[in-house]
Amino acid sequence: IPAEAIDVGFVSYRLSRVSMEGSIYTIAPRIIMPEMSVSMPAGVTRRFWLTVKVPAGAAPGVYTGAIEVAVNGHATSLPLEFEVLPGVLDPVDVPAGSWGHTIDTPWYGNDPKAAARNRLMAQKSLAKLREYGFTTFSGMPAVSYGGFKGGKPVFDFSRPDEQMRMAREAGFTMPVTNYVRFGGLDLYYKDEKAMKAAGFSDYSEFIKAVWTPLQRHSEEADWLPVYWNLADEPIGDNLTRSIENAAAYRKAFPQGPPFFTGATSFRGDDGDDPHFLLSKELHAANINGHDEPGINALHAAGG
Numbered sequence: 001i002p003a004e005a006i007d008v009g010f011v012s013y014r015l016s017r018v019s020m021e022g023s024i025y026t027i028a029p030r031i032i033m034p035e036m037s038v039s040m041p042a043g044v045t046r047r048f049w050l051t052v053k054v055p056a057g058a059a060p061g062v063y064t065g066a067i068e069v070a071v072n073g074h075a076t077s078l079p080l081e082f083e084v085l086p087g088v089l090d091p092v093d094v095p096a097g098s099w100g101h102t103i104d105t106p107w108y109g110n111d112p113k114a115a116a117r118n119r120l121m122a123q124k125s126l127a128k129l130r131e132y133g134f135t136t137f138s139g140m141p142a143v144s145y146g147g148f149k150g151g152k153p154v155f156d157f158s159r160p161d162e163q164m165r166m167a168r169e170a171g172f173t174m175p176v177t178n179y180v181r182f183g184g185l186d187l188y189y190k191d192e193k194a195m196k197a198a199g200f201s202d203y204s205e206f207i208k209a210v211w212t213p214l215q216r217h218s219e220e221a222d223w224l225p226v227y228w229n230l231a232d233e234p235i236g237d238n239l240t241r242s243i244e245n246a247a248a249y250r251k252a253f254p255q256g257p258p259f260f261t262g263a264t265s266f267r268g269d270d271g272d273d274p275h276f277l278l279s280k281e282l283h284a285a286n287i288n289g290h291d292e293p294g295i296n297a298l299h300a301a302g303g
Helices: 112-131 158-169 192-197 203-220 236-252 274-281 292-300
Strands: 006-017 025-033 048-052 061-071 074-084 144-149 152-156 176-178 226-232 259-264
Touching: 112 158, 144 192, 152 203, 192 203, 203 236, 226 236, 236 259, 236 274, 259 274, 274 292
Parallel strands: 176 226, 226 259
Antiparallel strands: 006 025, 006 048, 061 074, 144 152
């Protein structure tokens, strides 16, 4: 295994959320910076991370070598040992990946330099995800809905088309999840204001009129399959609203495509549990907290 097969980076500690609602933060190791050199002021400990890209022809066994650490011209050699196991893992053949797919400059507005940097970071992030064997991610396509004109929905497909081309070029083929809200339309709850503005009185008919041409465009433009997210762990009254909203989408598209998902949690086999009722309305529920009885109940209900 040559030295060129080993990437060296230092670990960057960043602000990290502790509590779900964002009231408590800490400083924690977060990012591996791909640099072998970093300032080391007195009293500061640096942590380095080595990533070994094992060549395809490397025989199984223990490999030994050394790394050299130089500080102010004084070098120290440290022994290194790495074991290559026999066999090769099969490629992942199901959608598996991360929440999100890039590290953006947030709230950049119309700054063209920030927008260009965000596109570059998205390309680099997607390439890195594929390099590590991931087959999916979330956060695209970012579709902008502009209401109805002449009886038809208006969309701006320039950004989502670019995003999907980028994902295809990175080697992705499996379904992705859009977990951000659809620009101009609230996906989490019934957006009756948007429905009435479009001239509809039945929400399912409104959804069908919006998504039918959207799905047609996605197929013609060779998008990755998308599971549109309709919920993010709703509770209380919002959970009731989410169930009603998901039911309207399911009525519009009983089998799909398009497909709709949503994040929720439930345990047990109580058929009246609102979280279970929400899960039944989704083509594929994104189940977070769960147990075996709950999953079995969802399967039994056709989910």
